Amino acid sequence: MNTSTLTSLRSRRDRGETYGITSVCSAHPDVIRAALILGRDIDQPVLIEATCNQVNQDGGYTSMTPAKFRTFVEEIAGSVGFNTEGLILGGDHLGPNPWKHLSAADAMAKAKEMVAAYASAGFSKLHLDCSMGCVGEPEALDDELVARRAAQLAAVAEDNSSFSPVYIVGTEVPVPGGASHAVDDLDVTDPAAARRTYDVHSKSFAEHGLEAAFQRVIGLVVQPGVEFGNANVVAYRPDQARNLSQSLTDMPNVVFEAHSTDYQTAEALSSLVGGGFAILKVGPGLTFALREALYGLDLIASELDGEAPMLKQTMENIMTGDRNHWAKYYSGTSSQQRLQRHFSYSDRIRYYWSQPAARQAVEVVRTRIGNRSIPETLISQYLAPLTAKVRSGDVVANFDGIKLAYVQATLRDYAKACGH
CATH class of the missing domain: 3.20.20.70 (Aldolase class I)
Structure with missing residues (x-):
C-alpha cells in the first residue's frame, strides 16, 4: 500500500x-x-x-x-x-x-x-x-x-x-x-x-x-x-x-x-x-455521530408512519442483556447508567451495532422510511445540523443519504484541519 x-x-x-x-x-x-x-x-x-x-x-x-x-x-x-x-x-x-x-x-x-x-x-x-x-x-x-x-x-x-x-x-x-x-x-x-x-x-x-x-x-x-x-x-x-x-x-x-x-x-x-x-x-466520535443519525431517523420514521419509535428501546434491551462492553465504564445510579449507555462520549454502544438484533432494528427504521424523501421540516426538527445541506441539495434527504452525511460532517472538520 x-x-x-x-x-x-x-x-x-x-x-x-x-x-x-x-x-x-x-x-x-x-x-x-x-x-x-x-x-x-x-x-x-x-x-x-x-x-x-x-x-x-x-x-x-x-x-x-x-x-x-x-x-x-x-x-x-x-x-x-x-x-x-x-x-x-x-x-x-x-x-x-x-x-x-x-x-x-x-x-x-x-x-x-x-x-x-x-x-x-x-x-x-x-x-x-x-x-x-x-x-x-x-x-x-x-x-x-x-x-x-x-x-x-x-x-x-x-x-x-x-x-x-x-x-x-x-x-x-x-x-x-x-x-x-x-x-x-x-x-x-x-x-x-x-x-x-x-x-x-x-x-x-x-x-x-x-x-x-x-x-x-x-x-x-x-x-x-x-x-x-x-x-x-x-x-x-x-x-x-x-x-x-x-x-x-x-x-x-x-x-x-x-x-x-x-x-x-x-x-x-x-x-x-x-x-x-x-x-x-x-473513532468513538464517528460512531457517536452515527448513533445520533440513527436515533434521529427513528424519530423521523415515527412522524412519517405514526408508529412509536423503537430503535433506542431495542438497543437498551440489547445492552442490558449484555453488560460486557459498558459495565466497568459507566457508574452512578441506574438512571445515570441508562443515560450513559446511549449518550456517553465514550460511546460504548458502538460495540453492539453489529449484533443481529441491532442490525435488524436499523433495517426496520430503513424500511419504515422507505424510498421517500424526508421532509425538510423533519430534518430541521430531528437532525438540524444537516438542514442547510439538504436545502441546498448537497445531501440527499433519504435514509442512506442522511446517515452517511451526518458522519461525514465530523469527517469534513478533520479533512479541513488536515488541509484537504
Missing part, C-alpha cells in the same frame, strides 16, 4: 505547509463507507486503522483477522468506487495488551504473531506499543524495556511485510479502550519525555540491526492535552502544548500522532495540525 502521504508529513511541515491526515479508527461499515466516499469526493487518501483488541490473529472482538479486515474494507471501497491505491491500513497499539494476563514471554509471543499477521496482510502503518506490563510486571514499564520490545516487533514486521511499512512509537494515557471516568485536566507530554522516547527507540532499533526500519518511524504518540470522558471533553489549548510542538525540531522525520481527538472543535483540530500533531485519530 502507498505510504507516500505518511512519509511526506514531516517534509511538508518543514516546508511550512499545514497538512495532516485523519486516522479513522472504526470497524463499523457505515463509518468506513462514509470515510471512503468522502475520500473519493475530495480525491484524498483514506487511513483506516484497527486496534489490537479489535482485529488480531485470533479474530479480536470483531471476529476478523487482519487479512479479513483488509478484505472487508476493500469490498466497501469497491462498492463506493474508491480507488484502493489511496487506501492506507494501519494497526493501532500493536503489542501484548490483549494478552497482558499472561507472562511477558507468552504475551510477547502472541504479539509477534499479531504483528506478523498485520504485516503479511499488507497493513502499512504499524503502531508498536509495548508500554503495558504483563503478569508479574509493573503496570507501566521503563522506557528501555518498552523500546526493546517494540524493536522485537519491528523485526517481525520487517520479516513478514512484502514492502517497507512505516512505524509509530510511543503511547498515551489512557490505554486502548478510552477513559472510564470523568476527565477534568491532562498533563501535556513533557518535551524531554518525548525526546527520550525517540532516543531510546532509535538506540534499541539500532541494537537489533534495524537502523533502516527506524528511518521509517514517522510518528510519535504523545499527549497534547486532549481527551474525553463520559460527559465532558478536555479542549486542546495550544499554549500548553507549544513547547512540545517546538521539540519536533530535534527529532528528524517524525510528526506527532494525537489520540482521542474526538469531539474537539474544528478550530482545535486545525490548531493541532498546525502544532505538528499531523496524525489525528478519531
Whole structure:
C-alpha cells in the first residue's frame, strides 16, 4: 500500500505547509463507507486503522483477522468506487495488551504473531506499543524495556511485510479502550519525555540491526492535552502544548500522532495540525455521530408512519442483556447508567451495532422510511445540523443519504484541519 502521504508529513511541515491526515479508527461499515466516499469526493487518501483488541490473529472482538479486515474494507471501497491505491491500513497499539494476563514471554509471543499477521496482510502503518506490563510486571514499564520490545516487533514486521511499512512509537494515557471516568485536566507530554522516547527507540532499533526500519518511524504518540470522558471533553489549548510542538525540531522525520481527538472543535483540530500533531485519530466520535443519525431517523420514521419509535428501546434491551462492553465504564445510579449507555462520549454502544438484533432494528427504521424523501421540516426538527445541506441539495434527504452525511460532517472538520 502507498505510504507516500505518511512519509511526506514531516517534509511538508518543514516546508511550512499545514497538512495532516485523519486516522479513522472504526470497524463499523457505515463509518468506513462514509470515510471512503468522502475520500473519493475530495480525491484524498483514506487511513483506516484497527486496534489490537479489535482485529488480531485470533479474530479480536470483531471476529476478523487482519487479512479479513483488509478484505472487508476493500469490498466497501469497491462498492463506493474508491480507488484502493489511496487506501492506507494501519494497526493501532500493536503489542501484548490483549494478552497482558499472561507472562511477558507468552504475551510477547502472541504479539509477534499479531504483528506478523498485520504485516503479511499488507497493513502499512504499524503502531508498536509495548508500554503495558504483563503478569508479574509493573503496570507501566521503563522506557528501555518498552523500546526493546517494540524493536522485537519491528523485526517481525520487517520479516513478514512484502514492502517497507512505516512505524509509530510511543503511547498515551489512557490505554486502548478510552477513559472510564470523568476527565477534568491532562498533563501535556513533557518535551524531554518525548525526546527520550525517540532516543531510546532509535538506540534499541539500532541494537537489533534495524537502523533502516527506524528511518521509517514517522510518528510519535504523545499527549497534547486532549481527551474525553463520559460527559465532558478536555479542549486542546495550544499554549500548553507549544513547547512540545517546538521539540519536533530535534527529532528528524517524525510528526506527532494525537489520540482521542474526538469531539474537539474544528478550530482545535486545525490548531493541532498546525502544532505538528499531523496524525489525528478519531473513532468513538464517528460512531457517536452515527448513533445520533440513527436515533434521529427513528424519530423521523415515527412522524412519517405514526408508529412509536423503537430503535433506542431495542438497543437498551440489547445492552442490558449484555453488560460486557459498558459495565466497568459507566457508574452512578441506574438512571445515570441508562443515560450513559446511549449518550456517553465514550460511546460504548458502538460495540453492539453489529449484533443481529441491532442490525435488524436499523433495517426496520430503513424500511419504515422507505424510498421517500424526508421532509425538510423533519430534518430541521430531528437532525438540524444537516438542514442547510439538504436545502441546498448537497445531501440527499433519504435514509442512506442522511446517515452517511451526518458522519461525514465530523469527517469534513478533520479533512479541513488536515488541509484537504
